[in-house]
Amino acid sequence: MSINTKEFYSILASKMEASAIREILKLVQNPEVISLAGGMPDPITFPVEEIKEISQNIFNKKSAQALQYSNTEGLPELRRCILDHLAKDGNNGELENIIISSGSQQGLDLVGKTFLSPGDVAIVELPSYLAALNAFYSYGGELVGIPMDDEGMQMDILEEKLTQLKNEGKKVKFIYTISNFQNPAGVTMSLARRKKIIEIAHKFNVFIVEDNPYEKLRFEGEPTPSIYSLEKNGSVISLGTFSKILCPGLRLAWILGNKEIIRKIAILKQATDLCTSILSQLIACEYCQSGKLEENIKSNVQIYKKKRDTMLNALEKYFPKETVWTKPQGGFFVVATLPEYIDTGEMFKEAIEENVAYVPGAPFFADRKGQNTMRLSFCFPSAEDIDEGIKRLGKVIKKRIKN
Amino acid sequence: MSINTKEFYSILASKMEASAIREILKLVQNPEVISLAGGMPDPITFPVEEIKEISQNIFNKKSAQALQYSNTEGLPELRRCILDHLAKDGNNGELENIIISSGSQQGLDLVGKTFLSPGDVAIVELPSYLAALNAFYSYGGELVGIPMDDEGMQMDILEEKLTQLKNEGKKVKFIYTISNFQNPAGVTMSLARRKKIIEIAHKFNVFIVEDNPYEKLRFEGEPTPSIYSLEKNGSVISLGTFSKILCPGLRLAWILGNKEIIRKIAILKQATDLCTSILSQLIACEYCQSGKLEENIKSNVQIYKKKRDTMLNALEKYFPKETVWTKPQGGFFVVATLPEYIDTGEMFKEAIEENVAYVPGAPFFADRKGQNTMRLSFCFPSAEDIDEGIKRLGKVIKKRIKN
Numbered sequence: 001m002s003i004n005t006k007e008f009y010s011i012l013a014s015k016m017e018a019s020a021i022r023e024i025l026k027l028v029q030n031p032e033v034i035s036l037a038g039g040m041p042d043p044i045t046f047p048v049e050e051i052k053e054i055s056q057n058i059f060n061k062k063s064a065q066a067l068q069y070s071n072t073e074g075l076p077e078l079r080r081c082i083l084d085h086l087a088k089d090g091n092n093g094e095l096e097n098i099i100i101s102s103g104s105q106q107g108l109d110l111v112g113k114t115f116l117s118p119g120d121v122a123i124v125e126l127p128s129y130l131a132a133l134n135a136f137y138s139y140g141g142e143l144v145g146i147p148m149d150d151e152g153m154q155m156d157i158l159e160e161k162l163t164q165l166k167n168e169g170k171k172v173k174f175i176y177t178i179s180n181f182q183n184p185a186g187v188t189m190s191l192a193r194r195k196k197i198i199e200i201a202h203k204f205n206v207f208i209v210e211d212n213p214y215e216k217l218r219f220e221g222e223p224t225p226s227i228y229s230l231e232k233n234g235s236v237i238s239l240g241t242f243s244k245i246l247c248p249g250l251r252l253a254w255i256l257g258n259k260e261i262i263r264k265i266a267i268l269k270q271a272t273d274l275c276t277s278i279l280s281q282l283i284a285c286e287y288c289q290s291g292k293l294e295e296n297i298k299s300n301v302q303i304y305k306k307k308r309d310t311m312l313n314a315l316e317k318y319f320p321k322e323t324v325w326t327k328p329q330g331g332f333f334v335v336a337t338l339p340e341y342i343d344t345g346e347m348f349k350e351a352i353e354e355n356v357a358y359v360p361g362a363p364f365f366a367d368r369k370g371q372n373t374m375r376l377s378f379c380f381p382s383a384e385d386i387d388e389g390i391k392r393l394g395k396v397i398k399k400r401i402k403n
Numbered sequence: 404m405s406i407n408t409k410e411f412y413s414i415l416a417s418k419m420e421a422s423a424i425r426e427i428l429k430l431v432q433n434p435e436v437i438s439l440a441g442g443m444p445d446p447i448t449f450p451v452e453e454i455k456e457i458s459q460n461i462f463n464k465k466s467a468q469a470l471q472y473s474n475t476e477g478l479p480e481l482r483r484c485i486l487d488h489l490a491k492d493g494n495n496g497e498l499e500n501i502i503i504s505s506g507s508q509q510g511l512d513l514v515g516k517t518f519l520s521p522g523d524v525a526i527v528e529l530p531s532y533l534a535a536l537n538a539f540y541s542y543g544g545e546l547v548g549i550p551m552d553d554e555g556m557q558m559d560i561l562e563e564k565l566t567q568l569k570n571e572g573k574k575v576k577f578i579y580t581i582s583n584f585q586n587p588a589g590v591t592m593s594l595a596r597r598k599k600i601i602e603i604a605h606k607f608n609v610f611i612v613e614d615n616p617y618e619k620l621r622f623e624g625e626p627t628p629s630i631y632s633l634e635k636n637g638s639v640i641s642l643g644t645f646s647k648i649l650c651p652g653l654r655l656a657w658i659l660g661n662k663e664i665i666r667k668i669a670i671l672k673q674a675t676d677l678c679t680s681i682l683s684q685l686i687a688c689e690y691c692q693s694g695k696l697e698e699n700i701k702s703n704v705q706i707y708k709k710k711r712d713t714m715l716n717a718l719e720k721y722f723p724k725e726t727v728w729t730k731p732q733g734g735f736f737v738v739a740t741l742p743e744y745i746d747t748g749e750m751f752k753e754a755i756e757e758n759v760a761y762v763p764g765a766p767f768f769a770d771r772k773g774q775n776t777m778r779l780s781f782c783f784p785s786a787e788d789i790d791e792g793i794k795r796l797g798k799v800i801k802k803r804i805k806n
Contacts, residue, residue, distance in 0.1 A: 003638040005663040008576055008610060010520040010542065016670050043467035051470070052462035059455035064446035067454070067652035102505055102654075105677040113541070117413040134674040138516070139413065173411055207411060235406040249470035251505075251680045260408040267419050271537040274508040277654045277680055 012118070012140050030355070034389035037357040039183070039332055040380045042307075045300045046247045047292065054286040055279075062282060070278035072270045073262075074100025074254075078281045081288035082240070082254050089215075090229040091238065096259045099266055102276045104213060104241040104253035108135040110265045110272065111209055111237060111255070115173040116141040121165055123175040123206075125153050127335070127364030127373070129183045132176060132211065142170075145366035152189030153177060155196045162204045174207035174237075175200075179227055181214040181331025184364050184375040188329060191224050198231045211239045214331035216297045219305035221329050234258040242284055244332075245297050250280035304332070304379060307386060311378040314387045318394030320401050325376075332379035335361065337372060342400050344374045350399070356392040415521070415543050433758075437792035440760040442586070442735055443783045445710075448703045449650045450695065457689040458682075465685060473681035475673045476665075477503025477657075481684045484691035485643070485657050492618075493632040494641065499662045502669055505679045507616060507644040507656035511538040513668045513675065514612055514640060514658070518576040519544040524568055526578040526609075528556050530738070530767030530776070532586045535579060535614065545573075548769035555592030556580060558599045565607045577610035577640075578603075582630055584617040584734025587767050587778035591732060594627050601634045614642045617734035619700045622708035624732050637661035645687055647735075648700050653683035707735070707782060710789060714781040717790045721797030723804050728779075735782040738764065740775060745803050747777040753802070759795040 006014065058066050073079070079098045086093070101107040108131065116122065118140025124133065126145035133143055144165065146158045158175070165172050175197065179189045189197070201208050210227045228238040234257070241253035255265060287293060311334055315325050325336040338344065345360040361373030376393075378386055409417065461469050476482070482501045489496070504510040511534070519525065521543025527536060529548035536546055547568065549561045561578070568575050578600065582592045592600070604611050613630045631641040637660070644656035658668060690696060714737055718728050728739040741747065747763040754760060764776030779796075781789055 002636050003608070003610070003661070005661060005667070008518055008664075009667060010516065010518055010523065012520065013517050013667060013671060016667075016674065018670050018673075038472075040472050043471060046466060046470040048462055048466040048470070052459065052466075055458050055462070056455065059451055059458070063449060063451040063455075067449045067451070067650035068446060069441075069443050069646075069651045102676050103678075106675065109675045113413065114416050115411055115413055117415065120413065131674065131677065138671065138674045205406070207406070233405050243472075247470035248472045249680060249682045251676070251678075258406070258408060261411075264408070264412060264416060264419075267421050268416060268541065270421075271419065271534065271541045272509065272512045273505050273654070273676075274534065275506075275654075277652060277683060279652045279683070280680060 012138060016134070016138055032355045033352060033357050034355060034381060034385045034392065035357040036376045036381065036386070036389050036393070037359045038380055039377055041244060041248060042303060042380055045303055047287070047296055050287060050290065050292060051283055054283050057286065058279070058282045066279045066282050068278065070275045070281070072266050072275050074276060075278060075281040075285060078285040078288070079254070081285055085288065085293065086240070086256065089223065089226065091226055091256065092229070093256050097262060098254055098256050099262050099269065100276050100281060101253045101255055101269070102273055103248070103251040104211070104239055104243065105131055105135065106273070107239045107253050107255045108132045108211070109138070110268055112136045112139040112141060113268050114261065114265055115207070121170050121172040123158065123161070123172060124366050125177060125182060125185070126367060127184055127361060127370055128176065128366065129178060129211065130363050133366060136176070143366040148182070148185055148187050150187065152179070152182070152187050152193050153197065155193055155200065158197070159200055162200065162206070166204065172204065172206050174209045176209045176211065177227070178211045180212060181217065181328050183214070183331065184333045184335050184361070186326040186328030186331055186333055186335060188224065194224065194227050194230055197227060201235055202233065208236045209239070210236055213241045213244050216245050217301055217304055218330040219301060219308060228256065237261060245293065245300065246284060246287065250284055251277065252280050252284050307378040307383060310383045310386045311376065311390060314390035318391045320394065320398050322401055323397065332377055334376045334378065336374050336376060338374070338397060339401065340372050341402065342397070343371045345371060347396060347400060351393060351396045354392045354396050356389045356396070358393065415541060419537070419541055435758045436755060436760050437758060437784060437788045437795065438760045439779045439784065439789070439792050439796070440762045441783055442780055444647060444651060445706060445783055448706055450690070450699055453690060453693065453695060454686055457686050460689065461682070461685050469682045469685050471681065473678045473684070475669050475678050477679060478681060478684040478688055481688040481691070482657070484688055488691065488696065489643070489659065492626065492629065494629055494659065496659050500665060501657055501659050502665050502672065503679050503684060504656045504658055504672070505676055506651070506654040507614070507642055507646065508534055508538065509675070510642045510656050510658045511535045511614070513671055515539045515542040515544060516671050517664065517668055518610070524573050524575040526561065526564070526575060527769050528580060528585065528588070529770060530587055530764060530773055531579065531769065532581060532614065533766050536769060539579070546769040551585070551588055551590050553590065555582070555585070555590050555596050556600065558596055558603065561600070562603055565603065565609070569607065575607065575609050577612045579612045579614065580630070581614045583615060584620065584731050586617070586734065587736045587738050587764070589729040589731030589734055589736055589738060591627065597627065597630050597633055600630060604638055605636065611639045612642065613639055616644045616647050619648050620704055620707055621733040622704060622711060631659065640664060648696065648703065649687060649690065653687055654680065655683050655687050710781040710786065713786045713789045714779065714793060717793035721794045723797065723801050725804055726800065735780055737779045737781065739777050739779060741777070741800060742804065743775050744805065745800070746774045748774060750799060750803060754796060754799050757795045757799050759792045759799070761796065
C-alpha cells in the first residue's frame with residue numbers, strides 16, 4: 001500500500017507545474033547542445049580572487065558571526081552599502097526601507113505572499129519573467145497582461161484594463177514591471193511612461209513592483225530614473241540583486257520600499273527562511289566596501305555588450321528575413337518573433353536535434369499567447385557558441401518558413 | 404499623501420504578527436543581559452579551520468560552479484552524502500527522495516505550502532516549535548494541539564482528536580512531531596508511541612512530518628529508530644539540518660520523503676528561491692566527504708552535555724521548590740513550569756531588569772496555554788553565564804511565589 005499524494009496537496013500547490021525552462025534545462029545536459037536558454041551570468045564576470053581573499057579574512061576574523069544565525073532583515077552594514085549604491089541613482093531610503101532576500105526570487109515570493117490572496121489581481125507585462133509569474137500564481141494571484149511597445153507597457157491599455165477590473169469589482173494589488181532591459185523582451189520603459197505609470201497607480205490606488213536586476217548592465221544610451229526614484233507616496237517596491245552585478249551563487253538580493261511593507265515582509269520572511277546566509281552577506285559587504293563593485297560592473301558591461309553584438313550580428317547573418325528581433329541596450333536577452341504559423345514550443349525538439357536550445361516564448365505570456373516567439377540569451381555562451389547556436393537555429397527555423 | 408498599506412495585505416499576511424522570540428531578542432541587545440532565550444549553537448562547535456580550508460579549495464578549483472546558479476533540488480553529491488549519513492540509522496532513500504532546503508525553516512515553509520490550504524488542519528504537539536507553527540499559520544493552517552507526557556505525544560488523545568475532526572468534516576493533512584529532544588519540551592517520543600503514531604496515521608490517512616534537528620545531539624541513553632525508518636508506505640516526511648551538527652550560517656537543511664512529494668516540493672521551491680546557495684552546498688559536501696562530520700558531532704555532544712548539566716545543577720540550586728523542569732537527554736532546551744498563577748510573559752520585564760532573558764512558553768502552545776512555562780536554552784551561553792543567568796532568574800521567580 002502506498003499513499004495517494006495528490007489528495008494531500010493544498011489547492012494552490014496542486015495547480016503548480018514544473019516550469020518550461022526547468023524541463024528544457026534538463027534536456028540541455030548534453031554537452032553537444034549550445035544553450036541559448038538559461039539566464040546564467042558568464043563566470044568570467046565573477047571576481048573570484050577578491051571573493052576568495054575576503055572569505056579568508058572573514059573566517060580569520062568573524063567566523064563566530066559568519067557561521068551563525070543572523071537577523072531576518074539582513075546585515076545592517078550590507079544594507080547601508082546597498083543604500084549608498086542605490087542613492088547614486090537617486091534611489092533613496094533608510095535602513096528600515098530595505099531588507100535582504102535570499103535571491104531576488106525570494107523577493108518575488110515575499111511580494112506575492114505579502115499582497116496576494118487567491119483571486120487578487122497583479123498586472124504584468126506581456127511577456128514577463130516566467131519565475132515572477134510563477135511566484136504570483138503560487139499565491140493564487142490572477143495575472144492580467146498588458147502589451148508593450150518600444151517604450152514599455154502601454155499606458156492607455158493599462159488604464160483601460162484597470163478601469164474594467166475596477167468595474168468588475170476585482171481587487172488589483174500591484175503592477176509588476178521590469179523597467180530596464182525587460183526579461184524577456186529587452187525593452188526599457190521610457191521616462192514619460194514611468195511618470196504615467198505612477199500617475200495611474202495613484203489614481204487607481206495600486207502598488208508598483210519595479211523589478212530591476214539588469215539596470216546596471218546598460219551597453220549604450222543614458223539611464224532613465226527608476227520609477228522608485230520618481231514616486232513620492234511610498235507605493236513603489238523596488239527589487240534589486242547581486243546576481244547580475246557580482247554573482248548569483250551568494251543568493252543575495254534586496255527589497256527596497258515603504259517601511260511598513262518592509263516590516264511586514266520581514267515578518268513573513270522569518271516564517272519562510274529565518275534569515276539569509278550571513279556568510280554570503282559578509283562577503284558581499286566587504287566586496288562593496290572595497291569599492292570594487294562599480295569597477296566590476298563597468299567591466300561586465302563591456303563583456304556583455306560584445307556578446308550582445310555577436311548575437312545581433314549572427315541573427316542578421318543566419319535568421320530568415322521573415323523574423324524580427326529586439327535590439328536591447330542592456331541586459332541578457334533578445335526576443336525573436338517568427339511568423340505566426342511557427343510554434344516555438346513545437347519546434348523546440350527539432351532545435352535540440354540540431355544541438356541548440358532556446359526558451360519558447362509562450363510561458364512568458366500571462367495570456368498564453370506568444371507561441372511564435374523565443375527568448376535567446378547571450379549572457380552565458382561564448383562568442384563562438386553564440387554565433388554557431390544562432391546559425392543552427394536559423395537552419396531549424398528556415399525549414400519551417402512557408403514560401 | 405501616503406498609501407494605506409494595510410488594505411493591500413493578503414488575508415494571510417495581515418494575520419501574521421512579529422513572533423514573541425523576535426521581539427524578545429531585540430530587547431536582549433544589552434550586553435549586560437544573559438540570554439537563555441535564543442537557540443543559537445555555541446560557535447565553539449563550528450569547524451572553522453576546516454571550512455576555511457575547504458572554501459579556499461572550492462574557490463581555487465570550482466569557482467565557476469560555486470558562484471553560479473544551481474539546480475533547485477540541490478547538489479547531487481551533497482544529497483548522496485546526506486543519504487549515506489542517514490542510512491547509518493536506517494533512514495533509507497534514493498536521490499529522488501531528498502531535496503536540499505535553505506535551512507530547515509524553508510523546509511517547514513515548503514511543507515506548509517505543499518499541504519495546507521486555509522482551514523486544513525495540522526496536528527502539532529503542545530508545546531511545539533514556534534517558527535514551525537508560524538510557517539503553518541502563514542498558509543492558513545488550523546493547528547490542533549495534542550498534549551505530551553514523558554513518552555511524547557499522547558496517542559489516545561491524538562486518536563480521539565482525529566476521530567472528532569473527521570466527524571466535523573475537517574481535512575487533516577499531517578501530524579507534525581519533533582520526535583527527539585523536542586523543542587521546547589525536551590521530550591523524546593518512545594518506540595511504542597512511534598509505532599502507534601504510524602498506525603494512527605495510516606488509519607486516518609494523514610501524513611507525518613517528523614522534524615529531527617536534534618537527533619544527533621544525544622547526551623546519554625540509546626537512540627530510538629526514527630518514525631521515518633519505521634514507516635513503509637511513504638507517508639512520513641523527515642526534516643533534517645546542518646544547523647545543529649555543522650553550523651547554521653550555511654543555511655543548509657534537507658527534506659527526505661516520498662518521491663512524488665519531493666518533486667512537488669521542488670516545483671514550489673523553484674518559485675520560492677530558485678536554488679539554495681551552491682557555495683554553501685559545496686562546503687558542506689566537502690566537509691562530509693572529509694569524514695569529519697561524525698567526529699565533530701561527537702565533540703559537540705560533549706560540549707552540550709556539560710552545558711545541560713550546568714543548567715540542571717543551577718536549577719536545583721537556584722529555582723524555588725514550587726517549580727519543575729524537564730531533564731532532556733539531548734538537544735538545546737529545558738522547559739521550566741512555574742506555579743499556575745505566574746505568567747512568564749508578564750514576568751519577562753522583571754527578568755530583563757535583572758539582566759536575564761528567556762522565552763515565555765505561551766507562544767509555543769497552539770492552544771495558547773502554557774502561560775506558566777518558560778523555555779531555557781543552554782546551547783549558546785557559557786557555563787558561567789548559565790549558572791549566573793539561572794541564579795538571577797531564580798531570584799525573579801521567588802519574588803512571585805506566594806507563601
